[in-house]
Amino acid sequence: MVDHSIKGKTVLIAGGGKNLGALVARDLAEQGAKAIAVHYNSAGAAAETEATVAAIRAAGAEAVAFQADLTPAGAMEKLFADTIAAIGRPDIAINTVGKVLKKPFVEISEDEYDAMTAVNSKTAFFFLKEAGKHLNDNGKICTLVTSLLGAYTPFYAAYAGTKAPVEHFTRAASKEFGARGISVTAIGPGPMDTPFFYPAEAADAQAYHKFAAALSAFTKTGLTDIADIVPWIRMLVSDGWWMTGQTILVNGGYTTK
Template structure:
């Protein structure tokens, strides 16, 4: 069990590209970390073992983020292992692209279940359980502002995340808990590369004034800022995108 002075973080989607970088970054800051996964237990365990091998503390927890009972059990497991929760980082999400006119509604529903209901369920648990001085960090996308074609269905889920975040920050008045969203630009993760050819990837990278894709560590650095020293940043959407307009 973590000591009373140790801060504790739960990272949903913690075995994925951005999630894994966030786990590593928070562990480097001294957090005890719970690595959440939905389907890949081996990969989540590998991430946790990397933290332990580096001298940190980590466990894995599982569950569908959209299932309130599963996520309550996951939060219970973190509290049982470490004594409480100070930071929740909600990186779990899926992305399917396509024009609105022909978009498959089953894919639309799947995205909304994970990205909207899942974020709501996790945020609800965080609102109930985060200790004073805690932080909830949700994840959106810079496409809510860039508004490129084929992102309509995906952006509809992330715009909901942003709206939820801004209201929850105000509902938690007096709790000393911050609620913010990070909105990454194009980041080199498996989720980003899915269904994109080399020409599309190069074009998106070229839209960024820094002329490169972001790395998961770039986003993790922003998350660490919100999870730790950024106590005066609350109810905000931070665009971590290298200047993408």
């Protein structure tokens, strides 16, 4: 019988140095993961990543950190190779990498579009590719997308539009990797109370988002609390393995499909 628990498993988290990725890393360590590789993008996140690594080790798991811009496919190949060299082949691979842009459609430049595509679509594609090549059998893959995939709204064409392909990448990968017992999912939180949210939204939009979800009154800020997303990711990469090929919107009633 296959063991789908987190205990004793090896984990790779892209974007795992801070915010939601860091909270997931700490949680999986507390759940008994054997070793966790944490990726972070910029030198500015080094201190927070070091704190995350320290917390993982304090919970009893081995931890390593790697810095990289993952938009080149070769960088993704190296991340998986470095992870395997340091802690072994992963059982669980989680990608929280993303880039937000809120801007009218007609004002989005080619450079902005290319940057959004590189981070939100290309990185996700090659993360799934490398995970499919290197994960142990019966592994779990989860990618962070956005609840805006279920929204009818202006100004997020470049953000939600470049996250949208991940929904099909997830379906295709789940079908192809399923013969090895690997489940593949995507999870779409609502607007989250993180430093990424506030610079992208004017005061009026912030106020709207804080009351937009059906359950907004029951959170600290009205936004999605990253602590409420962690149990869903934990479930999907463990006992929730039978859920595969799906994109799940977890947002307190912010949007539905």
